[in-house]
Amino acid sequence: MNALYIVCGLGLTALVAELFNARKILSILVILGLAAAIGLTIPELGTSISYFTNMVLIDNFSMAFSILIMAVTILWFWMAQDYFNQDLEHYTDRASLVLFTVAGGILMVSFNNMAILFLGIEVLSLSLYTLAGSKRDSLASNEAAFKYFLMGSFATGFLLLGIALVYGATRSFDVQGIAASVVIGSATLPAFFYVGVLLILVGLAFKISAVPFHFWAPDVYSGSPTSVTAFMSTVVKIAAVAAFVKVFSVCFAEIAPSWSFVLKIIMILTLAVPNLIAAAQDNVKRMLAYSSVGHVGYILLAFLAQPESSASAIFYYLCAYSVASITAFAVLLQVEKSNSGTDIVHFNGLFKRNPLLAVGLTIALLSLAGIPPLAGFFAKYLVFIQAIERGMISLTILAIVTSLMGAYYYFRVIIAMFLQEPAGDTLTVSASQKILIVILVAAMFALAVLPDYLLELI
Amino acid sequence: MKIPVEYYLWLSLALFCIGVLGVLFRRNAIIVFMCIELMLNAVNVLLVAFSTYLNDASGQVFVFFIMAVAAAEVAVGLAILVKMHENTKTVDIDILNRLKW
Numbered sequence: 001m002n003a004l005y006i007v008c009g010l011g012l013t014a015l016v017a018e019l020f021n022a023r024k025i026l027s028i029l030v031i032l033g034l035a036a037a038i039g040l041t042i043p044e045l046g047t048s049i050s051y052f053t054n055m056v057l058i059d060n061f062s063m064a065f066s067i068l069i070m071a072v073t074i075l076w077f078w079m080a081q082d083y084f085n086q087d088l089e090h091y092t093d094r095a096s097l098v099l100f101t102v103a104g105g106i107l108m109v110s111f112n113n114m115a116i117l118f119l120g121i122e123v124l125s126l127s128l129y130t131l132a133g134s135k136r137d138s139l140a141s142n143e144a145a146f147k148y149f150l151m152g153s154f155a156t157g158f159l160l161l162g163i164a165l166v167y168g169a170t171r172s173f174d175v176q177g178i179a180a181s182v183v184i185g186s187a188t189l190p191a192f193f194y195v196g197v198l199l200i201l202v203g204l205a206f207k208i209s210a211v212p213f214h215f216w217a218p219d220v221y222s223g224s225p226t227s228v229t230a231f232m233s234t235v236v237k238i239a240a241v242a243a244f245v246k247v248f249s250v251c252f253a254e255i256a257p258s259w260s261f262v263l264k265i266i267m268i269l270t271l272a273v274p275n276l277i278a279a280a281q282d283n284v285k286r287m288l289a290y291s292s293v294g295h296v297g298y299i300l301l302a303f304l305a306q307p308e309s310s311a312s313a314i315f316y317y318l319c320a321y322s323v324a325s326i327t328a329f330a331v332l333l334q335v336e337k338s339n340s341g342t343d344i345v346h347f348n349g350l351f352k353r354n355p356l357l358a359v360g361l362t363i364a365l366l367s368l369a370g371i372p373p374l375a376g377f378f379a380k381y382l383v384f385i386q387a388i389e390r391g392m393i394s395l396t397i398l399a400i401v402t403s404l405m406g407a408y409y410y411f412r413v414i415i416a417m418f419l420q421e422p423a424g425d426t427l428t429v430s431a432s433q434k435i436l437i438v439i440l441v442a443a444m445f446a447l448a449v450l451p452d453y454l455l456e457l458i
Numbered sequence: 459m460k461i462p463v464e465y466y467l468w469l470s471l472a473l474f475c476i477g478v479l480g481v482l483f484r485r486n487a488i489i490v491f492m493c494i495e496l497m498l499n500a501v502n503v504l505l506v507a508f509s510t511y512l513n514d515a516s517g518q519v520f521v522f523f524i525m526a527v528a529a530a531e532v533a534v535g536l537a538i539l540v541k542m543h544e545n546t547k548t549v550d551i552d553i554l555n556r557l558k559w
């Protein structure tokens with residue numbers, strides 16, 4: 001709970017920092033504050049306390065995901081210094097919007113009541129719509145913000161209708177209360193209850209951008225400023241996936257047969273479609289957007305195999321995925337800055353222009369593709385093990401095939417970096433970004449070595 | 459005579475569907491906004507009806523959350539729309555198809 005207070009407090013501090021001319025120390029303050037929040041959360045692991053008349057539940061699930069969200073946010077702040085510095089007038093506004101997004105994310109992983117889930121999603125989304133449009137003179141950014149807003153509130157409508165129907169059938173917004181009435185009355189629940197469950201599924205599938213509810217994601221991801229895209233595809237995805245897992249593993253696990261068929265179709269589409277489309281992309285930013293949609297497919301496979309006990313595998317998957325993603329976006333930002341574009345041709349000969357960036361991006365893409373011995377490989381391996389344990393052989397084969405398709409488009413970028421003629425002069429990178437990339441690469445190897453520790457968190 | 463709760467269910471589902479169809483088929487961004495509001499208010503009607511029939515106040519409290527959030531959402535949405543209008547001089551959402559795969 002301290003983490004939530006600290007993040008909200010930092011957000012408010014950032015809002016008034018402009019008054020006290022504290023802009024220069026703000027990013028340091030934010031990073032230290034988030035680190036302190038993580039430090040305060042770690043000793044609480046293993047406890048389970050509910051707050052606000054049982055509306056928020058802080059247990060291992062929520063703490064593990066909150067720590068992950070905050071850790072990724074620290075790395076993101078480090079990575080996105082340019083994003084803040086290019087518009088000094090709105091430096092503090094952007095920082096506070098990001099922090100409120102994080103606060104919404106923490107609520108989304110700690111809710112114990114549908115009202116908090118709804119408020120968490122909205123706190124996260126409202127800040128994010130603004131961030132997506134924060135490059136105010138760029139039409140692409142306007143368009144991304146507007147599309148995101150439209151699709152986000154449309155999805156919220158479905159989610160709310162689902163919550164209302166479930167409330168009508170169970171007389172409760174409480175997660176445990178809903179679960180209890182599902183267990184007791186699964187034979188007597190009215191038909192509209194099941195409609196409600198499916199509407200919640202649709203609403204949350206929009207939020208985690210699962211196919212066929214993903215159509216907004218590539219447009220929004222490629223239109224937003226690149227730093228914001230990195231934030232959306234890591235922090236926001238973690239929160240949305242965790243909320244999805246919690247709703248369906250706690251509330252509706254008992255009636256899994258009624259939604260698992262729909263979820264299975266969604267999962268198959270999410271594995272196949274984005275990986276196919278990504279192979280046809282010439283823009284690396286857009287390709288990463290499709291790849292982030294595709295990764296949701298593997299998470300759904302793990303969830304579908306074992307709805308009640310897949311949280312730790314999903315947590316590990318998200319750790320591996322977000323570290324690799326942040327690395328890829330850190331390099332993408334540098335290339336975008338020097339070549340003012342993110343097409344594959346801009347990556348030509350990157351190894352000759354700056355070996356560190358090229359090697360960092362290569363390792364990140366190999367991890368995303370799931371090549372051993374990187375973290376991404378173990379994450380996929382755990383997912384496949386879970387699926388095979390439950391006899392989902394054909395789906396596992398499909399997932400392996402799509403991850404091979406994924407390797408194809410990741411390797412296109414790697415080949416361009418190492419074998420093509422350079423697309424510009426030597427690319428110089430500031431010292432702090434160099435350190436960041438080294439740390440991220442080390443983290444990708446470290447995650448591969450330490451999966452046991454992370455898997456025991458939840 | 460008491461009105462059965464099903465009537466409210468059908469009423470709010472009808473309102474919700476009108477909202478959904480409006481979002482999908484209208485081209486004017488302001489009207490699309492209004493249709494999203496219609497979807498949220500359909501949910502409000504349903505929540506209040508359920509809350510009364512179940513003798514449980516929490517449904518009505520939820521309605522307040524939805525109303526507050528809907529107001530905030532419209533504020534953000536209109537701000538984005540104003541910015542878009544400054545850059546494109548139109549509120550037609552067909553303008554929004556520059557980003558395509």
